[in-house]
Amino acid sequence: MVTRGRMGRELDLPLDQVLEGDCITAMAAMPPASVHAVFADPPYNLQLKGALHRPDNSEVDGVDAEWDRFPDLAAYDAFTRAWLGEARRVLRRDGTLWVIGSYHNIFRVGTILQDLGFWILNDIVWRKSNPMPNFRGRRFTNAHETMIWASRDRDAKYRFNYEAMKGLNDDLQMRSDWTFPLCTGPERLRDDGGDKLHPTQKPEALLHRVILSSTQPGEVVLDPFFGTGTTGAVARRLGRRFIGIEREAGYAAAARARIEAVVPVADERLAATPSKRDAPRVAFGAVVEAGLLAPGTVVWDRARRVSATVAADGTLRAGAERGSIHRLGAALTNAPSCNGWTFWHYEDRGRLLPLDVLRARLRPID
Numbered sequence: 001m002v003t004r005g006r007m008g009r010e011l012d013l014p015l016d017q018v019l020e021g022d023c024i025t026a027m028a029a030m031p032p033a034s035v036h037a038v039f040a041d042p043p044y045n046l047q048l049k050g051a052l053h054r055p056d057n058s059e060v061d062g063v064d065a066e067w068d069r070f071p072d073l074a075a076y077d078a079f080t081r082a083w084l085g086e087a088r089r090v091l092r093r094d095g096t097l098w099v100i101g102s103y104h105n106i107f108r109v110g111t112i113l114q115d116l117g118f119w120i121l122n123d124i125v126w127r128k129s130n131p132m133p134n135f136r137g138r139r140f141t142n143a144h145e146t147m148i149w150a151s152r153d154r155d156a157k158y159r160f161n162y163e164a165m166k167g168l169n170d171d172l173q174m175r176s177d178w179t180f181p182l183c184t185g186p187e188r189l190r191d192d193g194g195d196k197l198h199p200t201q202k203p204e205a206l207l208h209r210v211i212l213s214s215t216q217p218g219e220v221v222l223d224p225f226f227g228t229g230t231t232g233a234v235a236r237r238l239g240r241r242f243i244g245i246e247r248e249a250g251y252a253a254a255a256r257a258r259i260e261a262v263v264p265v266a267d268e269r270l271a272a273t274p275s276k277r278d279a280p281r282v283a284f285g286a287v288v289e290a291g292l293l294a295p296g297t298v299v300w301d302r303a304r305r306v307s308a309t310v311a312a313d314g315t316l317r318a319g320a321e322r323g324s325i326h327r328l329g330a331a332l333t334n335a336p337s338c339n340g341w342t343f344w345h346y347e348d349r350g351r352l353l354p355l356d357v358l359r360a361r362l363r364p365i366d
Contacts, residue, residue, distance in 0.1 A: 013220065015241045018232070018252045018259075023224035023245040024079075027086035035243065036159070036219035038087045039210055039231050040099040041202060042109065043069070045076045076105070080112050083224060088116055088152060090222065096121070096158050096214050100147045100202070110148055118150040121158070122176050126206060130181045149214075158214075165213050174213075180205050189228045189254055197254055198228045207234040215240055229255025236262045282359045284325045284340065285314025292358045299344040302352060306332045308344070316344070325355065 013034055019026045070076040087097060097118060101109055114120065124147040131143035151158040165174035180203050187204060189197040207230050211221060217239035223231035226244030228251055235242040236259055246252040287293050288310060295312040308316035308328055316328045323331065325340025333343075341359055345352040 014243055015220065016232075016236070016243075018226060018229065018244040018246060018255050020246060020249055020252050022247065024082050024086055026245045027083070027090055027222075027224060030090045030243075032089050033092045034220070035090050035222040036092055036095045037211070037215050037221045038091055038095070038097045038099075039207065039221060039223050040083075040087065040097070041200065041223075041225050041227065042080065042083065042099065042101065042105070043076075043225070044102050044104045044200070045070055045073075045108075073108070077108060077112060080105075080109055081116070084109075084113050084116055084118075087222070087224065088118065091152050093152055093156055094158055095152060097150045097152075098147055098210050098214070099150075100126070100145055102142070102145050106146045106148065113148065113150060117153050119152075119154040119156065120148055120150045121160075122149045123147065124149060125177045127177055127179045128182050129179050130184070132182075147210075159216070161213050161216075165209075168209065168212070178206070178209065183230075189258065198251060201228050202230045204230055204234050207231055208238070211235055211238055211240060226255055227251050229258045232259045233262050236264050239264060280363055282362050283314065284355065284359075286362055287355070287358045288312065288314045290362060292361060293346060293355075297346060299346050299355070300352065301329075301333075301343055302345055302354075304352075308332070316340075 013030065070079065084097075091097060097113070099109055099113070100106075110120070110123075126145045126147060128143050128145075131141055134141045166172065168174065183201045183203045189201060191197050211231075211234055215221060218241065220241045220243065221231060221235045222243045222245075224245045226232065226246040229244060232242040232244050232255060244252075244255060246255065288295065293299075293310055295310055297310045298307050299310060299316065300307045306318070308318040308321075311317055311322070314324075315322055316325055318328060318332060321328055321331055325344055326338050329338030329340045329343040330336065341356040342354050344355050346355065346358070347353075
């Protein structure tokens with residue numbers, strides 16, 4: 001299926017498909033700079049000596065396929081470097097990578113992604129509200145996993161839907177410690193015998209927050225370790241496109257059935273609340289030019305401790321001091337910087353309102 005890249009060029013991508021096979025090979029066939037986000041839940045490397053418990057504290061019984069794939073740390077590191085390298089190649093410059101893991105692997109993954117040029121933005125702690133108890137009593141109960149959120153490089157202008165995250169958190173800044181229960185109940189996929197179909201199926205609430213925070217509707221989320229399709233199910237529900245890659249045919253089949261049952265909602269309610277950082281720039285001079293604030297008008301800080309007069313050229317004057325709304329605000333308060341739009345207020349029918357109210361009137365409405 002065809003989508004468009006940053007410069008409007010058409011890109012041939014297997015959108016909304018679950019690809020069966022090796023993720024490195026599948027990503028190598030994709031065009032560069034073609035996806036907006038990558039969410040990865042790679043193998044935890046459980047079969048190395050000393051790593052005898054899964055993240056939910058269940059014991060590992062015998063030797064399984066992971067032992068054949070990663071007999072030592074060098075093999076695991078080589079695999080990690082290969083898939084992260086391909087993920088970085090297909091990630092757009094303004095995209096971000098999410099990778100989740102446990103103490104078995106996340107520190108090695110973090111080192112390698114830094115070596116490849118990724119720039120770590122946050123580490124997110126997923127605190128499990130209902131962790132499995134440690135029945136052996138020889139360690140602390142393992143009640144969390146760690147997610148690394150990274151941009152493609154240090155200077156990348158990545159997407160972060162700050163206002164959407166704040167709205168999701170009752171108008172408080174979203175923190176880097178997220179509390180969700182383990183995947184249980186009807187959301188948990190099970191086999192014909194009633195056992196868990198996948199040992200590390202992630203809760204949909206976790207992916208909802210990941211996808212909402214870093215993408216917009218219509219953008220593409222790639223999951224190279226698709227499992228039972230949590231990323232695809234949430235992406236479909238939120239109006240995003242997805243690409244899933246999964247080695248195991250049984251998991252891939254379960255993922256397709258799960259995603260097919262999701263009813264997508266395709267309207268403006270899916271769009272994340274826009275961040276003020278993404279809004280078009282408006283100079284204070286434009287406010288004066290538009291007649292929204294006349295030259296000679298007096299503006300104050302919120303407490304009316306300091307004041308200044310608006311000049312015709314969009315600067316402010318206070319005695320011998322003169323400068324932009326930002327520079328003068330900083331100078332009068334002896335601060336290193338100042339956001340003049342929120343610091344300075346004008347009077348409207350006896351109320352003090354921030355200059356930001358006037359800026360909002362000049363910004364185009366989509």
